[in-house]
Amino acid sequence: MSEVLVLIDHVDGAVRKPTYELLTIAKRLGEPSAVFIGPAARAGGADGVTEKVKQYGAEKVYVVDDAQIKGYLVAPKAEVLQQIAAQALGNGGLAAILIPSSAEGKEIGARLAIKIESGLITDAVDVTADGVATQSVFAGNFTLTGKVTKGTPIITVKPNSAAPEESAGAGAVVEFAATISDAAKKAQIVASQPRQATGRPELTEAAIVVSGGRGTGGNFEPVEALADALGAAVGASRAAVDSGWMPHSFQVGQTGKTVSPQLYVANGISGAIQHRAGMQTSKTIVAVNKDEEAPIFELVDFGVVGDLHTVLPAATEQIVKRKG
Amino acid sequence: MNIVVCVKYVPDATADRQFESDNTVDRVGVDGLLSELDEYAVEQALQLKEKAGEGTETVVTALTIGPEKAVDAVRKALQMGADKAVHVSDEAIAGSDYVATSLVLAKAIEKIAADSGSPDVVMCGMASTDASGGVVPAMLAERLGLPQVTLASVVETQGDQVRVKRDGDTATEVIGGTMPLVLSVTDQSGEARYPSFKGIMAAKKKPLETWSLGDLGVDAGQVGLAAAWTTVEDTTARPPRTAGEIVKDEDGSGATALTEFLASKKFI
Ligand SMILES: Cc1cc2nc3c(=O)[nH]c(=O)nc-3n(C[C@H](O)[C@H](O)[C@H](O)COP(=O)(O)OP(=O)(O)OC[C@H]3O[C@@H](n4cnc5c(N)ncnc54)[C@H](O)[C@@H]3O)c2cc1C
């Protein structure tokens, strides 16, 4: 069976959940080969990357030590994938290359597409066994299905596109020595500040997201308290971010994160098209807004017309009580 | 200094965007405009020019690929303050995918370079507001053999040195590079200016060229829907969400109703 390359999403060797989703999708298309570009020391061991991806079906794990390349943006990783793809093609064939649909992942896919003369599909929310990818487009108003018709399909896949399925893979380690050109080392990562842990679920992975907008007036306490009562992640509209109330990493929408949780609670958010673009595909949508004409109410399964500063604390209290 | 700023003409996001029967975007039936996210790119290009000062001659060229109406996108850029504009328009380009779009852009940039000097900065938006791929700048860097310094929320320059802040997925990074390079900027990079009356009048006299694929030496068979390396099989409008229950909060009734709803859906 042909290999399917899956670029592992990780922070310093800590594997992130989208990796398991991609491996699960890869199994539909062929034989999953995980690609780890990171500190080689984190590949082995009981707690290492190889052990983790094996449990989700990785038959092979290409390990590429990133000591020489981690200081540069995007381009070196595209070269690594190009070289691994060439080797896989020479072995038993290559069915597809799956990359997490992060900002970096999409740019890696972009450069790779030009290098290996292959079509690129971005932001897939599903991929079938015959390589048909689904995209959610125009602010979630349309669903589009498509396929790569040239070369090796390169598909970037959004978080939550598959429920990770455990299955034992061989996890055969292939230490891969990539050759990186000087040209790929021209955009330097001069400094890097890891995002601070919030103690709450990751926004793009959370089952529940509670968001606040301009209507919070800058006081996010009621939003955060409700989020904590529900075990949810906190999100924000661009208006709240532009006002400096929340960091940009909390922004939901076209130029922020796309979320698709089981439950999305929008508080003091009017429901502009660009905000909808980031949350419209949520399973259940709830809004609290004092304006009954707010467009967000067109989307909701349940809405409360009222002041979030009174509704949220009262609801939070009741929820905490019920949870006992 | 030479700056080329790539701007896309897109259907208005607040209008009723549709697909054609061949699954391409309806770019004619819906009002279009310069992608709002590319206004930030024009703004940063103009700020680079202003920073370079009067002494150095800096030329900002706005470049767009698109149908006849797409000329509006570069016109707006000229009104904002760009010096020159190029509109690449050719029926054969319709339906191009990322790969073909980046090819035509790269060829146009090479022609601009040959005609009036190599660009020091190829400036792009973070993503278009219609397809929002966010991949064309990286493809351009690959094709032009330039460093990519992309998704900048803050741009700083000193001579030919560029430093930007990039809000990555798991970290905030500072990226550095030396011109020439491809730079893309986000909507956090600073409000874009409005065209002034003077700017609107001045724009009418600025050079605006229209190029075809022939002018770029690109074979029509390399671009467009038929040559795309990806194909769209189907587009479906999402069924409208069924109207939900909306209650008015009176003396705390809203909180209770909300809690009941969440419990009924097993979220509590
Ligand atoms: C290119 C582009 C990209 C964009 N990207 C994004 C994006 O990624 N994400 C995003 O969110 N936006 C984005 N926007 C901005 C978007 O158009 C809206 O401006 C923004 O979403 C508005 O935020 P808001 O709903 O918080 O504020 P507003 O629209 O001002 O709405 C505030 C709401 O709060 C309600 N309210 C006020 N007080 C209370 C109270 N006490 N209790 C309850 N309700 C109250 C009001 O009735 C109102 O409905 C983008 C815009 C552009 C042009």
Ligand SMILES: Cc1cc2nc3c(=O)[nH]c(=O)nc-3n(C[C@H](O)[C@H](O)[C@H](O)COP(=O)(O)OP(=O)(O)OC[C@H]3O[C@@H](n4cnc5c(N)ncnc54)[C@H](O)[C@@H]3O)c2cc1C
């Ligand atoms: C809903 C939808 C989904 C699509 N999905 C895919 C897909 O998965 N794979 C694929 O190959 N194609 C896809 N396409 C086609 C793709 O959108 C076009 O090729 C488009 O011309 C370039 O992509 P973009 O708008 O996403 O650009 P982005 O990569 O988002 O653009 C980033 C920047 O590049 C510059 N730029 C982009 N286009 C132009 C232009 N025409 N003129 C000047 N500057 C420009 C601008 O500075 C812009 O801010 C899709 C199109 C649509 C409408």
